[in-house]
Amino acid sequence: MSRPQPIKFNIEKKLIKSNGEKALGRVGTIETMHGIINTPAFVTVGTKATVKALTPEMVKDLGADVVLANTYHLYLQPGDPLIKKAGGLQGFMNWHGPTMTDSGGFQVFSLGAAYGKNISKITGDDSITGKNGAMAEAEGRLRKIPLIAEAPEELAPKIATIDEMGVTFKSHIDGSMHYITPRRSIEIQHNIGADIIFAFDECTSPNEPFAYQREALDRTHRWAKQSLEYHHSQKNSEKQALFGIIQGGRFEDLRKESAEIIGAMDFDGYGIGGSFAKEDMSTAVQWVNNLLPEEKPRHLLGIGEPEDLIMAIENGCDLFDCVAPTRNARSGTFYTKNGKINIGNAKFVEDLTPIDDSCKCYTCKNYSRAYMSHLFKSKEMLAGTLGSIHNLYFIIHMVKDLRQSILDGNFYEISSAFLEKYKAGNK
Amino acid sequence: MSRPQPIKFNIEKKLIKSNGEKALGRVGTIETMHGIINTPAFVTVGTKATVKALTPEMVKDLGADVVLANTYHLYLQPGDPLIKKAGGLQGFMNWHGPTMTDSGGFQVFSLGAAYGKNISKITGDDSITGKNGAMAEAEGRLRKIPLIAEAPEELAPKIATIDEMGVTFKSHIDGSMHYITPRRSIEIQHNIGADIIFAFDECTSPNEPFAYQREALDRTHRWAKQSLEYHHSQKNSEKQALFGIIQGGRFEDLRKESAEIIGAMDFDGYGIGGSFAKEDMSTAVQWVNNLLPEEKPRHLLGIGEPEDLIMAIENGCDLFDCVAPTRNARSGTFYTKNGKINIGNAKFVEDLTPIDDSCKCYTCKNYSRAYMSHLFKSKEMLAGTLGSIHNLYFIIHMVKDLRQSILDGNFYEISSAFLEKYKAGNK
Numbered sequence: 001m002s003r004p005q006p007i008k009f010n011i012e013k014k015l016i017k018s019n020g021e022k023a024l025g026r027v028g029t030i031e032t033m034h035g036i037i038n039t040p041a042f043v044t045v046g047t048k049a050t051v052k053a054l055t056p057e058m059v060k061d062l063g064a065d066v067v068l069a070n071t072y073h074l075y076l077q078p079g080d081p082l083i084k085k086a087g088g089l090q091g092f093m094n095w096h097g098p099t100m101t102d103s104g105g106f107q108v109f110s111l112g113a114a115y116g117k118n119i120s121k122i123t124g125d126d127s128i129t130g131k132n133g134a135m136a137e138a139e140g141r142l143r144k145i146p147l148i149a150e151a152p153e154e155l156a157p158k159i160a161t162i163d164e165m166g167v168t169f170k171s172h173i174d175g176s177m178h179y180i181t182p183r184r185s186i187e188i189q190h191n192i193g194a195d196i197i198f199a200f201d202e203c204t205s206p207n208e209p210f211a212y213q214r215e216a217l218d219r220t221h222r223w224a225k226q227s228l229e230y231h232h233s234q235k236n237s238e239k240q241a242l243f244g245i246i247q248g249g250r251f252e253d254l255r256k257e258s259a260e261i262i263g264a265m266d267f268d269g270y271g272i273g274g275s276f277a278k279e280d281m282s283t284a285v286q287w288v289n290n291l292l293p294e295e296k297p298r299h300l301l302g303i304g305e306p307e308d309l310i311m312a313i314e315n316g317c318d319l320f321d322c323v324a325p326t327r328n329a330r331s332g333t334f335y336t337k338n339g340k341i342n343i344g345n346a347k348f349v350e351d352l353t354p355i356d357d358s359c360k361c362y363t364c365k366n367y368s369r370a371y372m373s374h375l376f377k378s379k380e381m382l383a384g385t386l387g388s389i390h391n392l393y394f395i396i397h398m399v400k401d402l403r404q405s406i407l408d409g410n411f412y413e414i415s416s417a418f419l420e421k422y423k424a425g426n427k
Numbered sequence: 428m429s430r431p432q433p434i435k436f437n438i439e440k441k442l443i444k445s446n447g448e449k450a451l452g453r454v455g456t457i458e459t460m461h462g463i464i465n466t467p468a469f470v471t472v473g474t475k476a477t478v479k480a481l482t483p484e485m486v487k488d489l490g491a492d493v494v495l496a497n498t499y500h501l502y503l504q505p506g507d508p509l510i511k512k513a514g515g516l517q518g519f520m521n522w523h524g525p526t527m528t529d530s531g532g533f534q535v536f537s538l539g540a541a542y543g544k545n546i547s548k549i550t551g552d553d554s555i556t557g558k559n560g561a562m563a564e565a566e567g568r569l570r571k572i573p574l575i576a577e578a579p580e581e582l583a584p585k586i587a588t589i590d591e592m593g594v595t596f597k598s599h600i601d602g603s604m605h606y607i608t609p610r611r612s613i614e615i616q617h618n619i620g621a622d623i624i625f626a627f628d629e630c631t632s633p634n635e636p637f638a639y640q641r642e643a644l645d646r647t648h649r650w651a652k653q654s655l656e657y658h659h660s661q662k663n664s665e666k667q668a669l670f671g672i673i674q675g676g677r678f679e680d681l682r683k684e685s686a687e688i689i690g691a692m693d694f695d696g697y698g699i700g701g702s703f704a705k706e707d708m709s710t711a712v713q714w715v716n717n718l719l720p721e722e723k724p725r726h727l728l729g730i731g732e733p734e735d736l737i738m739a740i741e742n743g744c745d746l747f748d749c750v751a752p753t754r755n756a757r758s759g760t761f762y763t764k765n766g767k768i769n770i771g772n773a774k775f776v777e778d779l780t781p782i783d784d785s786c787k788c789y790t791c792k793n794y795s796r797a798y799m800s801h802l803f804k805s806k807e808m809l810a811g812t813l814g815s816i817h818n819l820y821f822i823i824h825m826v827k828d829l830r831q832s833i834l835d836g837n838f839y840e841i842s843s844a845f846l847e848k849y850k851a852g853n854k
Contacts, residue, residue: 382480
């Protein structure tokens with residue numbers, strides 16, 4: 001007897017190369033309990049159960065199909081039992097469309113790590129992988145630090161401690177200690193109640209050597225199995241879909257092995273994780289997507305710059321999430337068809353044209369670069385709101401346009417024309 | 428030949444006391460070029476051409492009729508010529524309803540003053556009135572400081588310098604020196620282009636002695652005449668209304684004299700200015716409103732707490748503005764019918780009821796105290812947005828309800844019942 005399917009993925013059309021061969025890319029839909037995600041789709045990030053500076057109505061109006069919240073953050077604050085009591089993530093944050101939560105693996109290593117100082121020995125394991133939280137998002141760099149019971153200040157292990165069963169980490173909020181196992185991550189994600197959730201994994205850096213990647217990958221695969229088994233033992237698996245995560249760093253054999261092992265497990269979809277060097281990303285995505293089952297959706301985790309989205313769509317990714325559009329917006333960096341602009345530049349002070357004169361977002365229809373410049377100079381909160389609306393609209397609609405171009409059979413023309421203008425402007 | 432009227436004030440009904448006597452309060456409408464203000468009306472403050480944390484659509488949706496921006500702030504950043512080029516305040520900030528600008532007098536003294544250090548002698552005038560900007564909004568306290576060419580650090584005149592013609596002050600943004608005269612203030616306000624503008628005045632503290640109030644009031648009256656004469660010499664007077672400002676501190680004879688002198692000038696309406704001790708406000712408003720022409724609107728400047736609004740409405744004020752609702756919101760203090768609450772209180776962490784269960788605002792309809800508590804703890808920008816929506820809705824609709832109660836003939840019952848609950852909750 002097959003189990004009930006919490007989501008349904010339909011492929012509508014596949015991307016065809018100019019030489020007539022099938023490419024990896026495809027257009028589809030993911031039906032969830034709370035609505036349809038038209039893929040490929042940019043997934044809007046709402047880390048702490050809020051898309052920063054926007055109401056859910058704004059997020060919907062700018063065209064977002066789905067919001068991704070963060071398990072690590074919500075577990076620590078306000079806590080998943082409260083979210084469950086509030087009717088789950090959707091009820092708590094007043095977003096009534098599809099939702100996702102990542103497993104918290106990345107943040108456990110990066111943020112749990114950032115806070116810790118002078119943590120003494122917690123587990124019997126003598127290998128510790130630490131991540132400098134401050135650098136993590138910029139570099140995705142993992143460091144190995146020898147375990148020292150009384151760490152000298154300069155070696156203070158800014159760490160999360162891994163053992164076979166899970167990860168011990170220190171809260172970046174209050175310094176309290178926490179232990180997350182694959183099962184615990186799924187329990188938390190069941191409480192939060194998103195439509196799509198992720199297995200708990202170890203997110204390594206591309207700079208880790210093969211031996212460590214090998215060890216971490218085996219653990220990630222064991223954890224994937226534990227996540228899946230626990231999930232399927234629970235009623236929640238009837239309404240929440242679980243995605244497994246492919247890791248393996250920059251090593252072809254590990255990435256392929258991971259795609260085969262995770263791809264063979266009965267997940268509802270797949271995430272491709274790990275930090276990539278920009279030039280490796282396309283190759284690594286191809287290794288993986290050539291092996292993953294075609295009939296299930298694939299999420300490239302943490303990717304969101306225009307050129308990366310084009311690569312990901314061409315190579316068969318259906319979902320991608322990234323904080324870049326909203327983070328850039330809050331620092332005054334806006335996407336335009338002619339590349340990025342920074343509104344702090346003096347030339348915009350008296351510029352009464354919109355951020356992008358071809359953009360149809362609320363911000364571009366109603367406000368000038370001069371007004372945006374004024375709001376940023378005045379440190380007004382509306383700056384972040386209007387900027388986030390523009391950047392999210394730009395990225396979401398860029399993906400929607402590429403989706404349409406696959407349906408129309410002109411993906412390569414549309415994406416090349418976009419990139420030519422966009423890259424020329426960024427020079 | 429009478430001059431064209433930029434606004435039209437209609438009184439619909441007057442407040443009647445329980446003993447049958449007429450009170451000062453009244454219900455009316457102000458017709459402007461950009462829409463109608465139903466009075467009494469709370470005027471939403473948008474100091475720097477933005478109501479903090481809200482889009483203009485949100486401001487409109489929560490029931491605001493009119494937005495007040497700040498001449499001093501906009502003159503310094505982004506500058507009034509740019510706003511004129513952008514189609515005036517309405518076009519620049521995308522608010523299409525009625526607008527006002529204050530004259531900048533208050534801010535010239537408080538903020539221009541806050542920045543200055545080691546300002547050497549600027550004018551030949553040997554009397555300087557300085558205001559400690561940091562304390563100004565809290566206390567409205569003015570200090571007199573002897574003019575010293577090379578001021579020692581501890582006497583560093585945190586000052587604006589008044590002469591007969593105007594005020595010299597230092598920008599709180601970049602330290603640049605500026606000189607504002609009554610005519611200059613009107614020119615700036617013509618560029619900004621609001622529907623209702625204010626004459627340039629000297630805003631004194633209630634703590635100033637009689638002699639200084641006398642001197643400052645005479646100057647304010649001369650400046651009022653200059654403001655009015657310049658305004659009427661310009662085409663803009665056909666579409667922008669000019670309000671004169673009553674001053675006089677806490678002295679009955681000065682307040683009455685000011686009401687008579689300013690009230691006799693051909694202003695389109697009147698502002699009541701100056702900082703009041705809370706217990707004096709009602710008395711001072713009565714002195715003034717008993718003498719001002721009945722057929723013109725009156726704006727009580729800088730007032731916005733619920734109990735003060737009831738007093739002001741009862742005593743014949745038609746307009747009032749205050750930053751309190753939005754400022755309180757950003758610090759987590761919310762109005763409820765049972766008094767103010769601070770969302771930082773631990774008891775709200777798991778409280779799944781709305782801020783005020785009888786409130787019909789967007790925030791109360793869609794979010795819980797627990798969610799608001801989470802947003803504040805997480806320092807999320809949406810906290811300020813949702814909080815401001817609630818507080819502004821609360822205050823604006825409180826005034827709307829009181830307006831309706833005058834029409835219905837039960838103002839005293841409604842306002843007493845409100846105050847009883849509200850004050851009990853605040854204890």
